[in-house]
Amino acid sequence: NAGVTQTPKFRILKIGQSMTLQCTQDMNHNYMYWYRQDPGMGLKLIYYSVGAGITDKGEVPNGYNVSRSTTEDFPLRLELAAPSQTSVYFCASSPLQRSQYTDTQYFGPGTRLTVL
Amino acid sequence: DQQVKQNSPSLSVQEGRISILNCDYTNSMFDYFLWYKKYPAEGPTFLISISSIKDKNEDGRFTVFLNKSAKHLSLHIVPSQPGDSAVYFCAASVGATNKLIFGTGTLLAVQP
Numbered sequence: 001n002a003g004v005t006q007t008p009k010f011r012i013l014k015i016g017q018s019m020t021l022q023c024t025q026d027m028n029h030n031y032m033y034w035y036r037q038d039p040g041m042g043l044k045l046i047y048y049s050v051g052a053g054i055t056d057k058g059e060v061p062n063g064y065n066v067s068r069s070t071t072e073d074f075p076l077r078l079e080l081a082a083p084s085q086t087s088v089y090f091c092a093s094s095p096l097q098r099s100q101y102t103d104t105q106y107f108g109p110g111t112r113l114t115v116l
Numbered sequence: 117d118q119q120v121k122q123n124s125p126s127l128s129v130q131e132g133r134i135s136i137l138n139c140d141y142t143n144s145m146f147d148y149f150l151w152y153k154k155y156p157a158e159g160p161t162f163l164i165s166i167s168s169i170k171d172k173n174e175d176g177r178f179t180v181f182l183n184k185s186a187k188h189l190s191l192h193i194v195p196s197q198p199g200d201s202a203v204y205f206c207a208a209s210v211g212a213t214n215k216l217i218f219g220t221g222t223l224l225a226v227q228p
Contacts, residue, residue: 004159031214042120042205042218043160050214058215090159094214101148101167103214107159 001026004108006091012114013081021076021111023091031094032074033058033105034066036087043090049074081115088112119143120208122219130227135193137222139206142187146208150216151180151191154203163204164191196226 007022025032030051035043035058045058049068063085065077074093078085089112092105121140129135139149147168152160166173166180166189173180179192193200206219 033214035218040125040220042122042207042220043216044218045215048215092159099212101165101209101212104150104162104165105214105216107152107161109157109159 003027004091004093004106006089006108006111008111009109010112012116013078014116015081015083017081018077018079019081019113021078021089021091021113023074023076023108024072025074025091025093025106025108026072027093027095027106028071029093029106030071030096031103031105032068033092033094034064034074034076035090035092036060036085037090037110038087046076046089078113083115086113086115117142118220119146120206120217120219122204122206122222124222125220126223126225128225128227129196131198132195135191135196135200135224135226137191137193137204137206137224139189139191139219140187141189141208143208143210143217144187145210146217147211148209149180149182149189150207150209151178152205152207152218154205154221160205193224196224198226198228200224201226 034046047066094103150165151163154160207216
């Protein structure tokens, strides 16, 4: 299993450009997530999905959009890039909820995005 | 409003000694706590967790302690090894929401 894969690894965007960050998992996990990590800060949840066709906002959703048409893929779309979106983006997945507690999340290697 | 706080940005210990990483939280609704380890240019990897009904959980060299009255948890690594050098994130969640709130991380350096 490759686990959670993300492309691209690095990207530089100009202000106002748009792009899609790709995320794929091969573990048949129901839940998928997008986080961003700013320098010196913890990870913050942008959007998450509990299954194909179902998405919801996290802590910092403004400026982003997501879709979940398959179990495996969860792309993150930036429509009008701004310097404030310069960050490292991590995708994660977790299996179907089995207990009363949060399940372990498995992270991809991240995409480092710079907006100039 | 930082609900999960790691007040030590960095920690340096000698190989073979104990590493203690601390984490404080403010939301009394949190009932599950996790520690993730992160190497440069990689995603975080799960290390150990504890539910609020316990005060201690061990896994090999790693032990997590939870003090609910103080809203404090700590990760003990004994003995520390150079390969443990990484950033350690504390995270917390409420129920089965699967929404994690992360601390800012502590960079651990284990000196040979």
